[in-house]
Amino acid sequence: MIDFWIILTGALVASCCGILGVFLILRKMAMIGDAISHSVLPGIVIAFLISGSRESFAMLLGASLLGLITVFLIQLFQQSGVQSDASIGVVFTALFAVGVVLVSLNARQVDLDLDCVLYGEIAYVHWNTWSLGGVELGPKAVWLLGFTLLIIALIIGLFYKQFKLCAFDPTLAAALGIPVALFHYVLMGLVSMATVSSFESVGAILVVGLLIIPASAAYLLTDRLGAMLIWSVSIGIASTSLGYGAAVALDASIAGCMVCAAALLFILAFLFSPKHGLIARAVRRSRLSQRQAV
Secondary structure (H helix, E strand, O other): OHHHHHHHHHHHHHHHHHHHHHHHHHHHOOHHHHHHHHHHHHHHHHHHHHHHHOOHHHHHHHHHHHHHHHHHHHHHHHHOOHHHHHHHHHHHHHHHHHHHHHHHHHOOOOOOHHHHHHHHHHHHHHHHHHHHEEEEEEEHHHHHHHHHHHHHHHHHHHHHHHHHHHOOHHHHHHHHHOOOOHHHHHHHHHHHHHHHHHHHHHHHHHHHHHHHHHHOOOOOOOHHHHHHHHHHHHHHHHHHHHHHHHHHOOOOOHHHHHHHHHHHHHHHHHHHHOOOOHHHHHHHHHHHHHHHHH
């Protein structure tokens, strides 16, 4: 049963990150996801210090606010003439450092440590359960991630056309009257939610892998958004299952093995993608050379 809860938790993390990662990749905002996943740390610590508990709602609220502040600061610096990559680097490293300082200063009061922040504790997810009326309903992380996935699927499903148009052609979306900035901040808020929901499971650093790698692999496999979302979630779930099996066999970090499995699947997609794969391109070039020779 322990294996089931760990794999289920990883699959939920991969599903949340896989859906949002596709839109980040299409909008060329992969590093924004990296920035948010690091910069939410001070929001989590501050929420704990104010509320005095690790209740999920307080953590979600604190992380979401810091995620939106991160995006606002990045855009503010960009509009002031700072280069895009420099803006991202300055904001997320500064905010993550503030979070690390807050954790170290309040180590005795805050039930967080840097190993938990960086790598997560997915192996212990089954111990932190939720009870209702004396009945255990399963790990809290599963319920929190399930709720987050429901919110993500609901919002993306309701405004699928708007998110699609904003991802592929924001100029046309603005011309059609779609509030591009609003959907941008909604997407960033969902990324913040997914990040903090995944925080205890896979940590701040490794959540970036599940947010970007499956979506990048899906981008190589198809040119259709709907199929890309399905591929991204499927690759993410496969990564969690393969990674957990590898972690058990090697007695290694579970979260690390999950992201390594995702990287391996990305390499396979990079090599064998029917349209964009390295081997497919080599075959096409070879056939073209043969035709030219004839």
